[in-house]
Every structure is written in C-alpha cells, then in structure tokens.
Amino acid sequence: MYVIGTAGHVDHGKSTLVKALTGIDPDRWEEEKRRQMTIDLGFAWVTLPSGQTISLVDVPGHERFIKNMLAGVGGIDAALLIIAADESVMPQTLEHLAILDLLGIEHGLVVLTKTDLVDADWLALVHDDLDQVLTDTTFAQLCRVAVSARTGDGLAELLAALDQLVATLPARSQQQGIPRLPIDRSFPIDGFGTVVTGTLLGGPLHTGQEVLVGPGDHKARIRGLQVHQSRQEQVDPGSRVAVNLSGIRHHQIERGHLLTLPGAITPTRLIDVSLRVIPRIERPVTHNMALDLFVGAAEVRCRAALLDADVLEPGQTGWVQLRLEQPLMVIAGERFIVRQPSPSLTLGGGQIIDPQPRRHRRFRDDVIASLEIRQRGTPAELLLQALNTNSPCTWADLCTAAVLDTQLAAAGLAELRQQQSVLLLAQPSSDMQADTVLVTAERWHALQQALVPIVQRYHQRFPLRRGMPREELRQRLKLFPRIANAVFIEAATQQLLALNETSVWLVDHTPTPNPHQRQQLDDLLAALAQKPYAPPPPELDAELLAWALDQGLLIRVSPDVCFLPATYEELLQWVIATINEHGSVQLGQFRDRFGSSRKYALALLEHLDACNITRRSGEGRVLAKC
CATH class of the missing domain: 2.40.30.10 (Translation factors)
Structure with missing residues (x-):
C-alpha cells in the first residue's frame, strides 16, 4: 500500500480535492471547518480504478502550520503538488516544493485546482509559471492534471493519473528491516485504551507484539491494528495504520515519538x-x-x-x-x-x-x-566501515548499521570474504543467518592477542582452577553474550582455548598443586584413610580443596566433612542396602555400624537427601524414588 501526501499554498483546495476524490473530509477539527483552513494533518483513502487502495495525507498550507505539514510528509511515497489556477504559484507553494525536494520525494503529480474559475489563456500563463518554478526540481517532468473539485471536471483523469503514478512507484520491502512508526496522533478510545497512528516504515507489525515507544522507555503490547478502519492481524510497511496499545497511556505519548521494537534503535x-x-x-x-x-x-x-x-x-x-x-x-x-x-x-x-x-x-x-564512505561507498566499503565500528556484530545488526538490504549486503560480504577482510565466527557453513557473528580480520587478531594473555594471567593467579569463568572473560573483553559465545567457540576451533559450558582455559593448562600443596593434600588423604568414618575436617586452602574435589580425590558432604571416594561409595551402598532390607535407615544404625558419631551420619544423610537419593520419612530415611 502506498501513501500520497498533498502539498501547496493555503486555500489552494487541497482538502476540498481530497474530499472530492475520497468522500472523506480530512478536516477533523471544528476550528478547521469554521476557518475553512487546514490546521493539522488529515487522513483519507481511495480505491483507484485498478482496484488498488491508496492512503492520502492532507497537510496544512499556511506558513504558521508548516510544522504540522512536516510531520505528515515524512513517510509518503509520492506527493500531489496542488496549485490553485486562479492564484498560480504562491510562497508556500515554493516552500512545500523545496521541502519535497529535500526529502527526496521524486514521484508525484502536479494538480491545478479551481480551473472552473479561470479561462484557457490564464491557465496557459499558470503553466508558464510552473515551467520556470519547477526547473531543476524533482517535479519538473511530472504529469500535470487540471481539475475542478466543485464541478468534478478532471477528477476521473486525476484518478487515472494516480493509477499510472502508483504503477511506477518502487515496490516496498515487506519484511526487511526494523518496524518504525513515527507517531503523528495519540488518543484514547473508550473501552480500548490508547491508540496511535502513523505511516509504518521498515518492517511489519502484528497483534500481540511487544513494542517500545521512545525516546523514553515505554514498553507496550499491540492489542489491535487497523488500516482504513479494517482490522488486521499484521500490517506491512507503507500502510497508514492505527495501533491499539496496552500497557501505556495516551498522555505518555507525543507526536514525534517512535514506535519500534525494544532494543532495536538507541536514542x-x-x-x-x-x-x-x-x-x-x-x-x-x-x-x-x-x-x-x-x-x-x-x-x-x-x-x-x-x-x-x-x-x-x-x-x-x-x-x-x-x-x-x-x-x-x-x-x-x-x-x-x-x-x-x-x-x-x-x-x-x-x-x-x-x-x-x-x-x-x-x-x-x-x-x-568516513562520512563520504557512509554516503557514497560500495556495499563492501559500507559493510567494512560499519564492521570497523561495531566489530564483532551479528549479520542483522551489520546490515542495519550499513543501511543495506540483505541482497546488497550479501554481495558486499562475498567480496570482503574473498579479500579475507572479514571472518564468520563459529559458522560451519556460508549460509548467513540473522544471528551469524562477523568480525574484521584486524579485530579478530586483536581479540586473539587480548584473550590469551587474560586467560594466562588467570591461570597464574589461580593455578589449581580448571579455567576462567566464561562470563568473567566476556566482561573483560566487553562483548555482548551472543557475540562472546561465538568468539569463544571460534577460539576453541582454532585451538587457542579449550572450553566447557562454564569455563575457558588454555589448551596446555593442567591444574597441578605445588610441592607444599601436594604434601598438605597427602597428609589429609592419609588422615582420612586412618579414620574413614569419622574423618578430620579438610584443613586445606579453598583453592586446593576445590582442586581436590574437581579431581575426584575427595567427596564433600558438608562444609567440614569430606570422605575418600571409596569410603563414600561404601557408605552409599550400605544406606541403599539397609533401606531395601529394613524399609528405612536411622541415624543410630549408621552410628552403631561404623562406630561413628551423629555428626558424620547426619552430614552424609542430609547430603544424600540433597542429591535426591534419599528423603526423610519420620525419624528415618527412605529412597527418594520409592
């Protein structure tokens, strides 16, 4: 669907023409009707002879309301430059024409209104004025149509010209990009709540979607969508749309705010x-x-x-x-x-x-x-510049930063990969996905130079730990979680690091106690062997104890009770066998059988409860799965 805007001097018949074409009066306010002058934006729609429906945005022509005019023309596809035949070109005609030129509105029609008030000679003079005024503008070669909204002369020709115009407009991308709705109206409706309107740009919206209204941080959810008073489940870019929002009040929203997806655009x-x-x-x-x-x-x-x-x-x-x-x-x-x-x-x-x-x-x-590349660069140059600023980043974010559609971006990426300027991280194939992570070769080299020494210093500080927490390394490198995950996987693929779900370490790192720590540990293991069922507390420093537990040399059942693995397995099998034979196990049975104290029996049984092997039942324990 396309949106056509009006432009032209005050009282040149813009609103009257819109009403004659559509049957809808775009002047919504009582003051507009009383003064017979458009003050704010008006909206209407019409079905053309071809069957295609277009939206019309009527803008004020008076110089005092040029701000309202600007709020209406930002999302239009084409314009009707309207000139009253009895007055010809006037100051706001020139200003509106300059604005359309600056906004890059290249498509449209020049419409001469009120032709019933002039004769053919006068109309010829108006055409001469236009020849001079439109020179060197985007409207110089556009079709001109003469109409009279009062008599209806020329309206059929204008509708036919609009059909031809729409046929020449570039097709809108229906799914690509970030949905953006510049809000030009916000109001409440009884029983429905907040409604905002605007021309949808960038990408689709659908009911139930979570959205953000900025530049504040007002989150909301789409309750309903309407286009031309017809309910829709999804609305595509290019539509004049009314959005019913829940979770936000209309007075929190002003004209000029933007409705988009959370996190999509940074103020x-x-x-x-x-x-x-x-x-x-x-x-x-x-x-x-x-x-x-x-x-x-x-x-x-x-x-x-x-x-x-x-x-x-x-x-x-x-x-x-x-x-x-x-x-x-x-x-x-x-x-x-x-x-x-x-x-x-x-x-x-x-x-x-x-x-x-x-x-x-x-x-x-x-x-x-840098600015010249951003404005005039090839797709490869734009991608590389955007990646130099945002490296590493996802494919979707890169296309957005480079302001390229995926087809052009893919061609630019192929060139950069051939030059070995860009790498895909943790990507087994060349099929690009929105969350594929890319990095420049220079930035990847810098990351390699940074992450290996960081992990190396961590090993020096904590030689007995298997590795550095992934989250700690991510924060040190100042990477987003999704990006960091791809960086770590790629580093492991290149054998710079080894990793598991929680940690990363250098491939040649093996946690090993120093001689003093080894002696401390040997003394503890010997003491545990002498008193296996009443073990002394593990008086080791935290790092050494964590290493011993990680290596499986000890099994910890409470902060101050550890057993040797063989002892723990013996106790576990005895507990299971006792429950199977007697239906439960009591603290006293454990004490009597192993000559131990209540302290060790309770520590073991509570540990087994926590492991979901046993559960408490009355004064004893039964198997958890019984």
Whole structure:
C-alpha cells in the first residue's frame, strides 16, 4: 500500500480535492471547518480504478502550520503538488516544493485546482509559471492534471493519473528491516485504551507484539491494528495504520515519538548529516547556529556544528553534526528538514549519515572521509566501515548499521570474504543467518592477542582452577553474550582455548598443586584413610580443596566433612542396602555400624537427601524414588 501526501499554498483546495476524490473530509477539527483552513494533518483513502487502495495525507498550507505539514510528509511515497489556477504559484507553494525536494520525494503529480474559475489563456500563463518554478526540481517532468473539485471536471483523469503514478512507484520491502512508526496522533478510545497512528516504515507489525515507544522507555503490547478502519492481524510497511496499545497511556505519548521494537534503535543526541541549503533563500547556515530539526514526525531544537566549512551558503551542501537538545530515535538514511526558529524559515535538509557518532572535532580529514564512505561507498566499503565500528556484530545488526538490504549486503560480504577482510565466527557453513557473528580480520587478531594473555594471567593467579569463568572473560573483553559465545567457540576451533559450558582455559593448562600443596593434600588423604568414618575436617586452602574435589580425590558432604571416594561409595551402598532390607535407615544404625558419631551420619544423610537419593520419612530415611 502506498501513501500520497498533498502539498501547496493555503486555500489552494487541497482538502476540498481530497474530499472530492475520497468522500472523506480530512478536516477533523471544528476550528478547521469554521476557518475553512487546514490546521493539522488529515487522513483519507481511495480505491483507484485498478482496484488498488491508496492512503492520502492532507497537510496544512499556511506558513504558521508548516510544522504540522512536516510531520505528515515524512513517510509518503509520492506527493500531489496542488496549485490553485486562479492564484498560480504562491510562497508556500515554493516552500512545500523545496521541502519535497529535500526529502527526496521524486514521484508525484502536479494538480491545478479551481480551473472552473479561470479561462484557457490564464491557465496557459499558470503553466508558464510552473515551467520556470519547477526547473531543476524533482517535479519538473511530472504529469500535470487540471481539475475542478466543485464541478468534478478532471477528477476521473486525476484518478487515472494516480493509477499510472502508483504503477511506477518502487515496490516496498515487506519484511526487511526494523518496524518504525513515527507517531503523528495519540488518543484514547473508550473501552480500548490508547491508540496511535502513523505511516509504518521498515518492517511489519502484528497483534500481540511487544513494542517500545521512545525516546523514553515505554514498553507496550499491540492489542489491535487497523488500516482504513479494517482490522488486521499484521500490517506491512507503507500502510497508514492505527495501533491499539496496552500497557501505556495516551498522555505518555507525543507526536514525534517512535514506535519500534525494544532494543532495536538507541536514542541519540548527536547525528551526522549531509545538509543542503535551499538555493532560493537569502539566509546561510553558520557554525553553531540554532535550528529546529524535523525528522519523521518529530521536532527537536539543535545546534549545527559545521564539520568542513565555516558557513554554508544557499545552494551549498556540507557535512554537519547536529547536536540535539533532546534525544531522538532515528536510523541512517532517514531524510530531515531544518528550519530557522525565528523568524520561522525553512533553510535546508538532507540525509542522516550516522545516527550514533562520536562528538567530532571540526575540519578532520578522517571524519570527512568516513562520512563520504557512509554516503557514497560500495556495499563492501559500507559493510567494512560499519564492521570497523561495531566489530564483532551479528549479520542483522551489520546490515542495519550499513543501511543495506540483505541482497546488497550479501554481495558486499562475498567480496570482503574473498579479500579475507572479514571472518564468520563459529559458522560451519556460508549460509548467513540473522544471528551469524562477523568480525574484521584486524579485530579478530586483536581479540586473539587480548584473550590469551587474560586467560594466562588467570591461570597464574589461580593455578589449581580448571579455567576462567566464561562470563568473567566476556566482561573483560566487553562483548555482548551472543557475540562472546561465538568468539569463544571460534577460539576453541582454532585451538587457542579449550572450553566447557562454564569455563575457558588454555589448551596446555593442567591444574597441578605445588610441592607444599601436594604434601598438605597427602597428609589429609592419609588422615582420612586412618579414620574413614569419622574423618578430620579438610584443613586445606579453598583453592586446593576445590582442586581436590574437581579431581575426584575427595567427596564433600558438608562444609567440614569430606570422605575418600571409596569410603563414600561404601557408605552409599550400605544406606541403599539397609533401606531395601529394613524399609528405612536411622541415624543410630549408621552410628552403631561404623562406630561413628551423629555428626558424620547426619552430614552424609542430609547430603544424600540433597542429591535426591534419599528423603526423610519420620525419624528415618527412605529412597527418594520409592
């Protein structure tokens, strides 16, 4: 489904045309009807002659409500540039046209309204004006349609032109990417709760899905979805959608907030952008200038740090770091507009290049080169740059960071693997999965150089331990759990490390007591052999005792009672045999049989209870499985 937006000067008939096409009045507010002027966004839909349904977003034309206009055009696929034939091109016509140009809206129609008020000669003059105004814009070669919403003349031709327009629009990817819904409305409905609306971008949403509304941390769940007042179980990108949310109140949500998946997009206060200043204005953009930033449905005050110039004159393009007063949730590739706060004036716009940059110093060649690769690089260059910043990372995260679909990314990855610039960690095949972990060759070498000495130092500190806890090594290397797991498995595959479910160790590491510790242990084992059923407490340091237990030289049944393995096995078999013969075993039987004290009998039996071999029954023990 495609979304078409209106654009044009106030009172040029945008809302009237939408109502004539759809039968839906997009002016929702009483004040709009009283003043006969659109103040906020309006929404409608129409089924074209081909049977395809499109959404229409009606935006205000008055200069005082340009902020509302910007909230509506962020997610559109094409635009209807509407010019009243009796007035021709007016100031907001030019401003809206510049905004569409900056947002990269390349598809649309030029619609001349109110043609019933002019004659053919006047209409020809309007076309001459448009020829001059549209030169060097994306709308220069677009189809023009003349209509009268009052008489109905030209409406059929306009619907046919919309059908032809939709047929030329690029197909939307239905499943790839992160679902993003820039919220343009939030309101409550009795019996249902909070409802938000917007144009869905990136990926699908479905009922029951857990979502996050940011830049705060408001988690919610989707109770229901509607498109054009029709209930849906799943909604694909490109749809105008109403989302019924549970777990969040409508007053917690504002226009400009973003609905997405938890953890998918990190809020930011710094954005690297390519900024183009509108050619037809007289105001340049200067370093550290205060601007209002519009992206998606959001508006945020910011400062412009010019990275490669002291000033950007009208018509110029430059690299800028926008430093925001409030956090935003955005992704690379999104389009934006900047305006002068006072007096209010649209200055320019462009594309977000890096939504999570560091704070840059100005006039740095390496910073400029990095931004140029991000903007114009080949898929291989984009992947490598993203991986240099985020290495190691998963395939899904890498595609998102590089702003590439999986097909282009796969081609770039094949080139990098051929160059041996990138490795797949713990991956037995070349089939890429979303959670496949990748790392640059340089970063993998650095990880190898780091992890072996870390584990080596751990062995030196704790020579009797089998290995270093995996979680401790993960934290030392500052890796996410999924990434760390792949790194450890790959290191084991390359025989740098050995590992089990809990620990890692060097392949040549064998825990061995020193001579003093060996003598201590031998003395304890001899004492246990002399008094097998009333053993002395294991007075060994904690490391040596843990090693002896790990090696199976001792079996510990309580903090101060250990038995030799042969003694423990003898006692265990006696307990089982006694229960089988007499139905249970008593503490006194143990004491009498082995000449031991209650302390050792109780320690053993409670240990067997904990191991689920026995269980208490009255004054004695029975087998747990009986």
